Amino acid sequence: MVIGRDIIPIHIIDTYTQFPVSGGGGGGTITLATKMTGGLNNCCQVGFYSPASGAQDYSYSNGVEMGGNSTLGTATSPTRTTQEFDISCSSLLSAYTAAGHSSFVIIIGGYMRHTGSSISSPSWQDHVAGSVYGVEVISASLSNSCTLGVAGRTQDTYSTTQDCTNLSTSNTSAAKGIYDYTGGTGSGATMWEFVFGSGRGASSHPVAGDDMTFRVHASATVDGSAVSIKHDIIINFVT
Amino acid sequence: MSRIAVNIPEGTSGDFEIAHYTNETTDKQWQIYLQSKKESHSNYCVLTTTTCPQPIMQDSEGEYREHQWLWNNATGDVFIGGLGIGLCNAVLISNPNITSITIIENSQDVIDLVWPHCLKDDRFNLIHANIETWIPPQDSQWDIMWFDTWCSDNPLSMQEYKDLMINKYSIHCSNIGFWGSLPPNLNG
Numbered sequence: 001m002v003i004g005r006d007i008i009p010i011h012i013i014d015t016y017t018q019f020p021v022s023g024g025g026g027g028g029t030i031t032l033a034t035k036m037t038g039g040l041n042n043c044c045q046v047g048f049y050s051p052a053s054g055a056q057d058y059s060y061s062n063g064v065e066m067g068g069n070s071t072l073g074t075a076t077s078p079t080r081t082t083q084e085f086d087i088s089c090s091s092l093l094s095a096y097t098a099a100g101h102s103s104f105v106i107i108i109g110g111y112m113r114h115t116g117s118s119i120s121s122p123s124w125q126d127h128v129a130g131s132v133y134g135v136e137v138i139s140a141s142l143s144n145s146c147t148l149g150v151a152g153r154t155q156d157t158y159s160t161t162q163d164c165t166n167l168s169t170s171n172t173s174a175a176k177g178i179y180d181y182t183g184g185t186g187s188g189a190t191m192w193e194f195v196f197g198s199g200r201g202a203s204s205h206p207v208a209g210d211d212m213t214f215r216v217h218a219s220a221t222v223d224g225s226a227v228s229i230k231h232d233i234i235i236n237f238v239t
Numbered sequence: 240m241s242r243i244a245v246n247i248p249e250g251t252s253g254d255f256e257i258a259h260y261t262n263e264t265t266d267k268q269w270q271i272y273l274q275s276k277k278e279s280h281s282n283y284c285v286l287t288t289t290t291c292p293q294p295i296m297q298d299s300e301g302e303y304r305e306h307q308w309l310w311n312n313a314t315g316d317v318f319i320g321g322l323g324i325g326l327c328n329a330v331l332i333s334n335p336n337i338t339s340i341t342i343i344e345n346s347q348d349v350i351d352l353v354w355p356h357c358l359k360d361d362r363f364n365l366i367h368a369n370i371e372t373w374i375p376p377q378d379s380q381w382d383i384m385w386f387d388t389w390c391s392d393n394p395l396s397m398q399e400y401k402d403l404m405i406n407k408y409s410i411h412c413s414n415i416g417f418w419g420s421l422p423p424n425l426n427g
Contacts, residue, residue: 100267102275144397145305145419149277198275199301199419201291202268202391207398 028116028222032081032231035165036111040067042074042081044216045109045177046233047167048092048194050101057169059095060104060194061087064167080215080230086238089208096196096205103195105151108135108216108233109177112162116223124178125159126217126228132190133159133178134217138232141211144204145197148212150190154179162220210237242300243329245284247356252348254289257324260297268293276301286324286349290392296323306330308385308416313337315382318412320370320404322349323387325357332358341381345369345388371403379411387418 033041045067048060058064070085112122125133132150140148157180158164166175174182179191192214197204212235219228247257260269260283269285271293272278278299285294296302303310309319309327314336319327322344331337340363344350347367354365366373370388386408389400401417409415 100271102271195275197419198272198293199295199297199299199305200293200390201288201295202293203271203275204391204397207396 028114028119028225028227030112030114030119030122030218030220030222030227030229032110032216032218032229033113034066034110036113036163039111040070040072041113042072042231043067043070043083043110044231044233045107045165045167046083046085046235047107047109047177048087048104049107049167049169049176050095050099050104056171058107058167059098060092062091062095064107075232078230080232082232082234084234084236086236089206089237089239092237093205096203101196102198102203103149103151103193105191105193106135106214107167107177107179107191108214109164109167111165112218112220114220114222114227118223119162120221121160122162122218122220123160124164124216124218125156126219128217131215131217132192134219135178135192136215136217137192138213138215139211140213141209143197143207143210145199146204146206146210147195147197149193149195151193154181154191156180157182206237208237208239211235241303242280243298243303243326244282245298245324245326245329245357247284247324247353250352252351253346255346255348255352256287257352258285258287258294259283260285260294272297272299284324286353288390288392291390293391295390296326298324298326302326305419306385306387309383312383312414312416313385316380317341318381318384318408319343319387320385321387321418322353322357322365325353327385328357328359328363332360332363337362339364341366343368343370343373343388371407375408375411381412383414383416384408384412385416385418389418 031041032044034043034045045064047058047064065085070083073082075082130136159178164178167177168175174180214233216231250257262281283297285297287294315338317337317340319342322342342365386404389397
């Protein structure tokens with residue numbers, strides 16, 4: 001685990017702790033949580049989903065990370081909450097061996113909680129520069145020619161709802177966290193896609209020590225005031 | 240995106256084969272490659288070996304992109320590790336800023352399959368040697384060195400290979416690049 005000097009580790013279970021959010025003057029704020037009630041606050045659901053036909057599941061990430069394996073914290077510049085967890089390279093390899101896909105997509109989900117009396121216009125799709133929906137790649141250190149790209153298979157149905165906690169594995173279900181997986185064609189309707197390295201004799205995989213950091217931008221209007229939040233998801237590849 | 244198609248005839252020599260694949264070639268590993276690189280062309284020239292499940296080189300858009308460091312930096316005396324399908328020849332031959340191009344290739348089979356057919360002029364010089372053990376002539380210096388001899392059947396990891404090449408050749412050049420070494424293309 002790597003904790004920067006500006007990160008304060010915290011472990012919060014079923015507790016509703018507020019961190020500063022930008023905008024607004026009414027005092028109401030938003031946070032991201034794994035469930036509507038219970039679960040973990042200041043934490044998102046994260047899964048690596050195989051998009052190809054057959055064997056559609058989250059085996060690439062050994063299931064959906066619900067925060068149980070995450071270290072939660074905060075950081076500054078910009079003010080944000082942080083969530084850091086490990087992914088086993090051996091699990092990744094096992095999933096690849098079983099499925100033989102060229103890529104998987106990174107699914108992020110959660111529930112947008114608030115402290116006011118009302119919330120409107122929830123959005124997980126702030127199109128900040130370099131982001132896909134509201135998800136920005138802050139850094140990606142990937143070995144063996146593995147890359148992050150974008151996959152265009154979604155539409156905007158869920159990214160403007162408060163509850164994006166359904167990370168379904170069903171082929172017929174459209175909900176995949178903040179993404180609608182039914183195959184949208186709108187501009188910006190994409191997800192981050194991890195692509196295995198290839199080109200020199202075999203597909204190749206990340207190694208222990210590689211990492212990826214995504215920043216989730218979310219916003220809403222709480223009690224009439226616009227508020228927003230940033231949440232970093234730091235994924236470390238380990239043996 | 241750019242792509243340079245090469246014209247090497249099909250053939251087999253030892254463990255190596257030059258084959259002409261299409262986007263419909265029914266080889267699972269080839270299809271995985273096409274998907275991973277988001278390739279859209281119909282015809283490709285590929286180099287395969289029996290020791291690797293996927294082709295070890297192809298004239299694809301992804302391949303061109305993975306050579307971008309070389310395209311950007313090639314000037315003066317250029318050193319190339321790996322002949323492959325002669326893709327570097329096809330691009331560098333039109334670069335007037337290059338004085339000489341020294342290519343090291345370990346496999347005589349690859350040389351037999353490709354060298355007679357790839358583009359070249361009197362600036363090109365081919366050496367049959369293993370880049371991991373070859374001893375350059377004393378005081379040899381190049382303006383840039385490009386290393387593209389690692390394949391998945393190499394017992395070294397890609398990073399170990401890179402470290403070895405840097406340690407071995409940095410006294411001969413201060414500008415060293417590797418296949419696929421550009422940062423990820425975050426815009427797909």
